[in-house]
Amino acid sequence: MTGTPDPETVSTRLQRIAELAREDPKRAFVSLAHHITIEWLREAHARTRKDGAAGVDGQTAADYAEDLERNLLSLLDRFKSGHYQAPPVRRTYIPKGDGRSTRPIGIPTFEDKILQRAVAMLLEAVYEQDFLDCSYGFRPGRSAHDALEALQRILMEMGGGFVLEVDIKSYFDSLDHRQLRTILDLRVRDGVIRRGIDKWLAAGVWEAERLSRPETGTPQGGVISPLLANIYLHEVLDTWFEAEVRPQLLGRAFLVRYADDVVLVLSNEADARRVSASLVERFGQYGLSLHPTKTRLLEFRPRRPEQGGEPGSRGFDFLGFTHHWDRTQRGGWVVKRKTASSRFRRTLTRLAHWCQKYRHLEVSRQHQRLVTALRGHDAYYGFAENLRALKRLRYEVTLIWRKWLSRRKRGSPIPWPRFNRMLKRYPLPPPATHCRRWRLAANPSH
8 A cells, every 4th residue: 555654553653642641641642643544544434334325425344445545545635634525414204212203413524534543543542541440332342241340339338328320401402612712722732633523513514415414413423423422421521420329428329421422429418418409510511401300219129028019119210121129049130121012012123114114025035134133132132041031032032923913914813823934934032141140138138
């Protein structure tokens, strides 16, 4: 490949940026853009998904790769000189889980994805040194399962407490650009980088031959959007909670955040109510608001029948799971997780819609799609304590499959003996669970 040789590898540059950021948490970087070289863009291209839909220019990843080196050199020159124009994202709609309604998504151009990835790599090297342990979403080496494990561990160690479910209304569409720029000023003041971010914030959305420019929110569908959203909430919520809120509380308190999904666990009810009220005011200062019905405070403790209600009857949802207390075989209490009813229904509705739409495909192709869907579901929901929900999903999918295969032609439903013979030839995979051991609460008889 052509281009000016880079004496430093991309990984070396990233490591050096990270070290500087870690050594001085208050340092504002005024010179970062020089790290983006042709090698850096090649790495960004390698990290960019190639199977996405085309943006407003109609150019696919394959089209871009036909003259990759020249395209990257041109992109580098335009970005460094300030002549790069961020194109609007193309808005399209995809079906929701109910199979009837749709939700909008934004599709940037492929070249824009590469440049956003390149800038995101820089910002990530800086901000990964700042982000707190309570944050898990869209961070390297961290996942939703890590957040779930952390929450389960906290609840078990505390023996329960008061759980504050925080639902930020339309977070990714409400992020205030002025406030974001102020937050970025604390760490990144490089003119080239900041000019690029400003262009993405103002790029707008192309839909039905019309261009609109939202005044709030992160770039729709942008590679850099999750990182900017994390940076925003890191300042608005994470550091505020750790530095200003926790030291003033009477009891223990913990925060677990995955992107804009937030749960707080507090041991003291008065603390919980104070924090709930303070959150409304804090978020309002940054142009955010809490959903009035989805944000709620509940007591989450093991319950004996004599205390009122069934044991472990009160639960809450987080990242697609309903968390609830249950008894162990030895009589202790444990926090378990099961697929949230809304997610369970959404999965079934989506598969039912697919079976209806593609019922005339060959049975082998339908089987392949259902197997892939079930295995993908298990990869996320396959905790051992969730086995009952996984088995029920198989049962419901079996009924759905038989229903729509029976409607391939007029007549009565496929007889069960015949359908069972087909299942022997095309079996649905058994539930796959992740092995783990339960950690009992400090006071099992609580």
